[in-house]
Amino acid sequence: MSPDDAAQAWLADLAGVRRASLRTVDIYGRAVRRYLAFLSRHRAGPQTLAALVAVTPAELRAWLAARRSEGLQAQTLALDVAALRGFHRWLKQTQGLVAPAVFALRPPKTPKRLPRPVAPGEARALAEVTGEQAQETWIASRDTALLLLLYGCGLRIGEALGLGAQVHPLGQTITVVGKGRKQRVAPVLPVVAQAVADYVALCPYPLVEGPLFVGARGGPLQPAVVQRAMARARRQLGLPESATPHALRHSFATHLLARGADLRAIQELLGHASLSTTQAYTGVDAAWLLDVYRHAHPRGEG
Structure with missing residues (x-):
């Protein structure tokens, strides 16, 4: 088996047995190739598998240096290292x-990036303005319902777009398929359920099977369409x-924290595998509140 064949077999195992997402398989595949x-x-x-596992620390440093020379950030390099380790773990097994x-x-250290939430009023305004920009009424209703769902339920955009039409009408809870399936x-929230109901009532396509949120021609709605619409809305509102769309999920968690919600409860609502991931929101909460204080308090700059 050649290294290229081994890489293909590993990617097939990732997709089939381990059920990694298509995006993960694509990123890892390109990194290893x-x-x-x-x-x-x-x-x-050309290399053999025996030569491949005989790689030296100096060669690995040369590889990382070559990648750095391309102007890549530490986060991308860390993904490359993770892919390489995953491939070699498979070779070992x-x-x-x-x-x-x-x-x-060891992967390069990546700077911690804390999510930047938007204020509750801004979240609602984004949902409304995004909807108002649409030329057709049903699309306006769709976009508003989708963004309210992201903010009101703390969903990732992929999770919301992955919802099937059968979830309508929404009840008091919704079952979401997140990362790792x-x-x-x-x-x-009632306001979210009503927004989705309004969209379904206006949608010209029968939402019986397939996705809940559809595009202008009735096919699955693509994330890029929503991202572009929200980009126009934030420019209109003067927001950074x-x-x-992902910031609305961060806002969901931040605003729950500001109202005294338990961190472990938020972890479950967001679908984080580790509490340490959710703990990042405590830092966001403090930074966000301090920023609000500085801008709102007459002595905030002092």
Whole structure:
């Protein structure tokens, strides 16, 4: 088996057995293929699996240096390292081949980025203005309902667009399929349920099977369509570029924290696998409240 064949088998295992998302498989596949191409160039010739696992720390440093020279950020380099380690973990499990240098490799440290939430009034305004921009009434209703769903239930945009038409009419809760195909239950506010009901009533396409949210021609609604609409709305409202559909999910968590919600409860609502991920929102909450204070309090700059 050649390294390229091994990489293909590993990606097939990721997609089929481990049920990784298509995006993950694509990112990891491109990262490992680039690495294999680098090693062939660096060693001036095609590689075997035996040669692959004999990689040295110096060669790995040269690979990372080559990637850095392309102007990549630490986060991208960390993804490359994760992909390479995953590939070699598979080689160890299936072929009994071990690359000590790869498992000793540590990814570059990535700066912690705290989510930037939008205020409750801004979240509602974004949903309304995004809807108002649409040329057709049913599309306006669709966009408003979708953004209210992101903010009101703390959904990722992919989770909302993955909802099937059968979830309508919405009850007090909704079952969501999140990362790793894990299911969780999110509460539904009456205003969100009503917005979705209004959209379904106006939609010219029969929403019986298939996705709940459809595009202008009746097919699945694409995330880019929503992102572009929200970008126009935030410019109209004078909001920063950080006011994205995903920011509405951050706002959901931040506003719950501001009202004294339990961190573990928020972890379950967001579908985070680790509490440490949810804990990032405590930092966001403090920063956000301090920012509000500085802008609103007459002595805030003092």
